[in-house]
Amino acid sequence: MATNRELYETAQKTFVPNYRQPPIILARGEGCRVWDVEGNEYLDFSGGIAVLSVGHAHPTLAKALADQAARLIHTSNLFFSDRAIELAAELTKRTGFDRVYFSNSGTEANEALIKLARRYHHTRGDARRVELVATHKSFHGRTMGAVSITGQAKYHEGFGPMLPGVRFVDYGDADALRAVVGPDTAAVFLEPIQAEGGIIVASNEYLREARRICDEAGALLFFDEVQTGYGRTGRFLAREWSGVMPDACSLAKGIGGGVPLGAMLITEKVAGALTTGTHGSTFGGNPLACAAGLAVLRIFDEEKLVENAETMGRYLGEKLAALVADASIPAAAERRGMGLLQGIRVDAAYDPMVAYQQLRSQRVLSAIAGGDVIRFAPALNVKRADVDQAVEQLAIALRSIPKK
Ligand SMILES: Cc1ncc(COP(=O)(O)O)c(C=O)c1O
Known part of the structure; x- marks a missing residue:
């Protein structure tokens, strides 16, 4: 071997x-x-970058995939499949959105949102509204549209010109948002938590104010819930914490439990924008991926995984906060995040990559966010003992690394 x-x-x-x-x-x-x-x-606390909603090799998911593979894997978008209809119906029931478009990934779900934004105003005869407003430090994906609304220069370098008509503002600053949103704005894109940007949590008030600003200006509000959705924060969608209902949102990561699947969820208000032939995907929402999606939701219900994410998330938060408060671990500068999307910002006197590698050498897998945050995004069925082990090993790693 x-x-x-x-x-x-x-x-x-x-x-x-x-x-x-x-x-x-x-x-x-x-x-x-x-x-x-x-x-x-x-111990996998990277969670496949927040994808493994039901953990590795869950028998219910494995069986659903095997059964579906023996039944019908693919139809293309020329035909509906029973599985896709069942999953779309479940998603509308659980989220309050009215309609679903399936993609294969997060970046594709965001591409669909970008096209929806412009097309919505086009169909209403408002050709002026093409601007997309996004935030510094955001992350929306790697395809050209999604990367163009990603507010991090390193992802743009060497790939220009970016999509025209994109404006960036500081995240969390409602006044800055109000200053740029106006008669040219098609849509505002916000992550409820900037995950890749360093696990920066938006206040509920900021998200509510964003809704007000968009409504007053006639612009659409979109949430990118690719990383925060699907129970990760202890609610099915992170938007539930603020009560804000955006006009549409993107999902991916946890939706298929590891099987590639993404979705754009929209409200009836914008349903007339992407009419027949305006957008599509050959693979998006194929029966195999949707069977995975249905199995994930079944497991969520049977094992109460959104509730577990909230409980274990609170426990993880307490443990990480204790680590920051521990004077013997000066490398632990700050706890960030909520639910099962949390991390420790490594103090600037230390190299976060060294901490990350040290943790891995102790057999705990994590992911870096924002360049200096050790991010934990474990499966939603994580157990208390796993959290204990991950945080204990993180403490050892942070204690052992030298100053730069
Ligand atoms: C908030 C957010 N949006 C979009 C994406 C892109 O998703 P994908 O890698 O599935 O294209 C990511 C990936 O990390 C993400 O965190």
Whole structure:
């Protein structure tokens, strides 16, 4: 059997070098644990970057996929499938949105939102409204439209020109938003929590004010819930904490429990914008992915995973806060986030990458956010003992790293 090192060498010669994976080749998972090809065990608190809503290898999800694979995998958008209709109906029931468009990823769901924004005003005869307002430090994906509304220069470098008509404002600053939203604005894009940007949580008041600003100006308000949706914050959608109903939102990550699937959810108000032929995807919402989506929701209900995310999220928050308060861990500067999307900002005197790598060498997987935050986004069925282990190992890692 090939070793981690042998497979890593093959990968380095074979793949486009656009990622920076470590020489750990994962082969198997169960719940919050993964094993590499050599049988080494890791506690997975990266959660596949907030994707593994029901954990690795959940038997209900595995069986639903196997059954569906033996029944019908693909129809294309030429036909509905029973599974897609069932999942769309479940999503509208659980979210308060009226209609669903399925994509394969978060970036594609956001592309659909961008097109929806412009097309909505076009169909109303308001050709002037093409501007998209987004925020500094946002992250909406890597395709050209989504990257154009991503407020981080490093993702734009060398790929210009970006989509025209995009304006950025500081996140959390309602006055700044009010100053740019006007008769040219098609839509405002907000993440309820800027996850990739460093786990920065918007106040409920900011989100409510954004709704008021958009309504007064005749602009649409869209939430990107790709990372915050699907129970991650302890509510099915993070928007529920503020009570704000955007005109549409994007979902992906947790929706398929690891099977590629995304969705744009819209209200009836904007339903006339994307008429027949205006947008589409060959694979989006195929029966296999939608069977996964239905299994994920079944597991959510049977195992009360949104409730578990809230309870375990509160516990994780307390543990991380204690770590920040511990004077013997000066590298832990600040706790950020909510629910099962939380992290520790590493003090500027220390190198966050060293902390991240040290934690991994202790067999705990995490993800970096905003360049200096060690992010935890474990499966929503995470257990108390897993949280204890992750935070204990994080404390050891942060204690052990040297100053820059
Ligand atoms: C808020 C947000 N939007 C969009 C995306 C892009 O999703 P995907 O990688 O599935 O295209 C991400 C991915 O991290 C995200 O966090």
